[in-house]
Amino acid sequence: xxxxxxxxxxxxxxxxxxxxxxxxxxxxxxxxxxxxxxxxxxxxxxxxxxxxxxxxxxxxxxxxxxxxxxxxxxxxxxxxxxxxxxxxxxxxxxxxxxxxxxxxxxxxxxxxxxxxxxxxxxxxxxxxxxxxxxxxxxxxxxxxxxxxxxxxxxxxxxxxxxxxxxxxxxxxxxxxxxxxxxxxxxxxxxxxxxxxxxxxxxxxxxxxxxxxxxxxxxxxxxxxxxxxxxxxxxxxxxx
Amino acid sequence: xxxxxxxxxxxxxxxxxxxxxxxxxxxxxxxxxxxxxxxxxxxxxxxxxxxxxxxxxxxxxxxxxxxxxxxxxxxxxxxxxxxxxxxxxxxxxxxxxxxxxxxxxxxxxxxxxxxxxxxxxxxxxxxxxxxxxxxxxxxxxxxxxxxxxxxxxxxxxxxxxxxxxxxxxxxxxxxxxxxxxxxxxxxxxxxxxxxxxxxxxxxxxxxxxxxxxxxxxxxxxxxxxxxxxxxxxxxxxxxxxxxxxxxx
Numbered sequence: 001x002x003x004x005x006x007x008x009x010x011x012x013x014x015x016x017x018x019x020x021x022x023x024x025x026x027x028x029x030x031x032x033x034x035x036x037x038x039x040x041x042x043x044x045x046x047x048x049x050x051x052x053x054x055x056x057x058x059x060x061x062x063x064x065x066x067x068x069x070x071x072x073x074x075x076x077x078x079x080x081x082x083x084x085x086x087x088x089x090x091x092x093x094x095x096x097x098x099x100x101x102x103x104x105x106x107x108x109x110x111x112x113x114x115x116x117x118x119x120x121x122x123x124x125x126x127x128x129x130x131x132x133x134x135x136x137x138x139x140x141x142x143x144x145x146x147x148x149x150x151x152x153x154x155x156x157x158x159x160x161x162x163x164x165x166x167x168x169x170x171x172x173x174x175x176x177x178x179x180x181x182x183x184x185x186x187x188x189x190x191x192x193x194x195x196x197x198x199x200x201x202x203x204x205x206x207x208x209x210x211x212x213x214x215x216x217x218x219x220x221x222x223x224x225x226x227x228x229x230x231x232x233x234x235x236x237x238x239x
Numbered sequence: 240x241x242x243x244x245x246x247x248x249x250x251x252x253x254x255x256x257x258x259x260x261x262x263x264x265x266x267x268x269x270x271x272x273x274x275x276x277x278x279x280x281x282x283x284x285x286x287x288x289x290x291x292x293x294x295x296x297x298x299x300x301x302x303x304x305x306x307x308x309x310x311x312x313x314x315x316x317x318x319x320x321x322x323x324x325x326x327x328x329x330x331x332x333x334x335x336x337x338x339x340x341x342x343x344x345x346x347x348x349x350x351x352x353x354x355x356x357x358x359x360x361x362x363x364x365x366x367x368x369x370x371x372x373x374x375x376x377x378x379x380x381x382x383x384x385x386x387x388x389x390x391x392x393x394x395x396x397x398x399x400x401x402x403x404x405x406x407x408x409x410x411x412x413x414x415x416x417x418x419x420x421x422x423x424x425x426x427x428x429x430x431x432x433x434x435x436x437x438x439x440x441x442x443x444x445x446x447x448x449x450x451x452x453x454x455x456x457x458x459x460x461x462x463x464x465x466x467x468x469x470x471x472x473x474x475x476x477x478x479x480x481x482x483x484x485x486x487x
Contacts, residue, residue, distance in 0.1 A: 067446045068439045069407035080431035176303035201314035208302045215301040
């Protein structure tokens with residue numbers, strides 16, 4: 001059987017499995033980016049807060065999640081999250097084993113790692129917003145929430161775009177580590193196909209190529225978005 | 240808190256630290272050499288070499304390290320030619336496979352960092368070097384390399400910290416380094432949090448040492464950015480005088 005038949009979509013081809021894996025990798029990365037954006041914004045707020053306690057907590061979060069191997073964090077969420085959910089279920093009177101879906105643990109684990117990087121990106125972008133603009137908003141009587149919504153968020157998002165593109169690349173690559181929990185994303189699918197056919201090189205190269213497609217796509221999308229939001233600014237993004 | 244268990248865990252994890260450090264040290268040394276070669280090709284001005292280096296950097300930066308590691312460890316043994324060649328004793332060992340794939344991966348990232356440093360060397364410094372008659376190699380050794388290295392240092396220290404974290408993937412090709420031992424301890428004892436805390440502390444200390452060491456090198460290499468020592472000469476600071484002159 002030729003290589004093309006093997007990685008194609010025929011009855012004996014593994015193409016469908018690999019494509020499904022690619023889609024799942026994309027979905028789990030997007031979910032992780034969303035979780036990371038929410039947690040990252042909170043951590044960035046803590047790091048910028050005037051309260052000493054919140055600042056220390058925020059710094060501790062980014063230090064730990066950026067200083068400890070991703071694989072270790074995935075083990076923590078996978079084993080620790082599973083037993084925590086199990087304990088809660090037993091407490092509420094459940095007799096049977098309650099598992100956590102692999103998709104959820106994966107997205108949460110990669111999301112928490114991504115949050116530590118996104119927090120730094122958001123913090124940098126917030127500091128890039130000119131203080132004069134916030135003062136001006138305060139001067140014309142905008143409330144705290146309105147200032148946040150109309151002045152801070154639009155600018156922070158624009159300044160954060162290049163940094164977020166980098167974090168997206170990191171998260172795409174980190175998502176390969178979720179394969180250790182058994183989620184059938186691209187890495188796991190390549191492993192299954194490689195193991196079943198004993199053609200390891202062929203399928204890992206195919207998996208590699210699909211990852212390169214994903215990272216290139218994300219790179220292009222962010223470049224497009226940057227161009228798009230930079231349209232109304234003479235100097236492009238930043239100043 | 241069960242301190243006996245914590246001490247036992249810590250002992251077992253510490254026993255695996257030499258493997259982690261050896262992986263890290265070998266991969267950044269070999270990766271540094273690969274990166275130098277790749278940068279040289281990337282800026283050589285020869286089209287074919289440039290494309291090859293750009294392709295290498297793109298492939299290894301764009302795909303996950305795990306799949307690269309599996310490609311080296313499981314993938315290469317697919318070919319009987321490899322299994323019967325002289326490199327097989329090396330490629331058979333998971334430790335060397337991990338080192339090879341880690342080095343190839345960091346080589347791609349480091350090449351981009353070095354290239355960034357190279358591009359940040361001001362054109363006028365190179366022109367000045369040429370003007371006083373420096374040859375190509377002397378220009379590189381005395382002008383380009385020192386400035387480029389100093390510029391690349393902060394990004395490079397980030398990269399070697401990332402590599403310390405990446406050595407954990409070697410556990411997935413059966414190398415017993417810290418994360419691998421931690422995973423075994425977790426699946427034996429089901430005390431995730433305690434084992435995680437011990438392993439995390441080890442990595443944080445290792446990374447702290449790297450960052451401090453690189454910070455020290457950075458400090459030593461940038462005396463021109465430091466405040467001048469006060470040597471007790473009387474009279475006003477000449478810099479203050481300069482400022483006064485500029486004032487309208």
